[in-house]
Amino acid sequence: xxxxxxxxxxxxxxxxxxxxxxxxxxxxxxxxxxxxxxxxxxxxxxxxxxxxxxxxxxxxxxxxxxxxxxxxxxxxxxxxxxxxxxxxxxxxxxxxxxxxxxxxxxxxxxxxxxxxxxxxxxxxxxxxxxxxxxxxxxxxxxxxxxxxxxxxxxxxxxxxxxxxxxxxxxxxxxxxxxxxxxxxxxxxxxxxxx
Numbered sequence: 001x002x003x004x005x006x007x008x009x010x011x012x013x014x015x016x017x018x019x020x021x022x023x024x025x026x027x028x029x030x031x032x033x034x035x036x037x038x039x040x041x042x043x044x045x046x047x048x049x050x051x052x053x054x055x056x057x058x059x060x061x062x063x064x065x066x067x068x069x070x071x072x073x074x075x076x077x078x079x080x081x082x083x084x085x086x087x088x089x090x091x092x093x094x095x096x097x098x099x100x101x102x103x104x105x106x107x108x109x110x111x112x113x114x115x116x117x118x119x120x121x122x123x124x125x126x127x128x129x130x131x132x133x134x135x136x137x138x139x140x141x142x143x144x145x146x147x148x149x150x151x152x153x154x155x156x157x158x159x160x161x162x163x164x165x166x167x168x169x170x171x172x173x174x175x176x177x178x179x180x181x182x183x184x185x186x187x188x189x190x191x192x193x194x
Contacts, residue, residue: 005035005037006037006040006042006043009028009031009032009035009037009043009046010042010043010046012024012028013025013028013043013046013047013049013050014046014050016028016050016054017046017049017050017053017054020053020054020055021054022051022054022055022056025047025050025051025054029047032047038063038066039066039067039070041067041070041071041072041075044063044064044066044067044075045074045075045078047059047060047063048060048063048064048075048078048079048082049078049081049082051063051082052078052079052081052082052083052085052086053082053085055085055086057082057083057086057088060079060082061079064079069102071102071104072104073099073104073105073106073107073110076095076096076099076104076106076110077106077107077109077110077113079095080092080095080096080099080110080113080114080117081113083095083117084113084116084117084120089117089118089120089121090117090121092113092114092117093114093117093118093121093123093126096110096114096117096130100133106133108138108142108144108145111130111133111134111145111148112144112145112148114130115127115130115131115148115149115151115152116148116152118130118152118156119148119151119152119155119156122155122156122157123156124153124156124157124158127149127152127153127156128158128161131149134149139165140168140169140170143169143171143172143173143175143176146165146169146176147173147175147176147179149165150162150165150166150176150179150180150183151175151179153165153183154179154180154182154183154186157186159183159184159186159187162179162180162183163180163183166179166180181193
């Protein structure tokens with residue numbers, strides 16, 4: 001049964017991802033190839049995730065490129081994540097722009113992921129450009145997205161942007177408060193930090 005086989009492969013790949021079991025993951029990949037399921041977008045995404053987590057970026061890239069042009073936002077975001085996991089933040093940001101250029105619309109997870117790359121690199125202008133692409137209502141309604149922006153601004157040294165966003169947030173959590181405490185402390189504003 002095709003559905004059962006696909007589900008079995010997905011579960012097996014997820015186990016390899018969680019255990020960082022590259023050798024076993026390659027074996028499963030070979031079985032997927034033999035069953036001609038490699039072109040399936042869900043299987044492809046699971047393979048990219050597994051190879052990215054198992055520090056085999058070249059394999060993840062090969063799978064990703066083989067999926068073109070049959071892609072979706074989840075596949076793109078998974079590949080962006082693989083780049084970031086291996087410390088290739090600049091390439092992750094470039095892939096985000098390539099995704100947009102191909103007409104695939106980023107979702108909240110994509111934005112959070114690529115903002116993490118901006119935070120890791122400390123690139124304010126890139127982060128600001130990405131921020132400008134996110135609808136305001138999505139930022140305000142999603143605390144994780146707001147936190148990613150505040151953290152990025154704080155790490156990039158843009159206290160004003162971080163504070164402006166923080167004050168607009170209707171709901172704050174420990175992550176947003178911690179990022180703002182750090183931002184206030186870096187500005188020498190101990191009273192506000194307290």
